[in-house]
Amino acid sequence: MYVCLCKGVTDTQIRDAVTDGACSMRDLRERLDVATQCGKCGRECKSIINEYRQSA
Ligand code: FES
Structure with missing residues (x-):
């Protein structure tokens, strides 16, 4: 599923x-260039990071 439509980045990536x-x-941002255009995907990206932190 695409998280960042502007840059075509998926949740798997x-x-x-x-x-x-x-x-x-x-x-x-440095690795995948996400959230560098409209910024709408920022919240979703953050929640994926947080999910991982909690499960780590
Ligand atoms: Fe990611 Fe627009 S959806 S910058």
């Missing part, structure tokens, strides 16, 4: 990046 060590929006 975001999860993979988080598993691989991305632990902030800044990391995700």
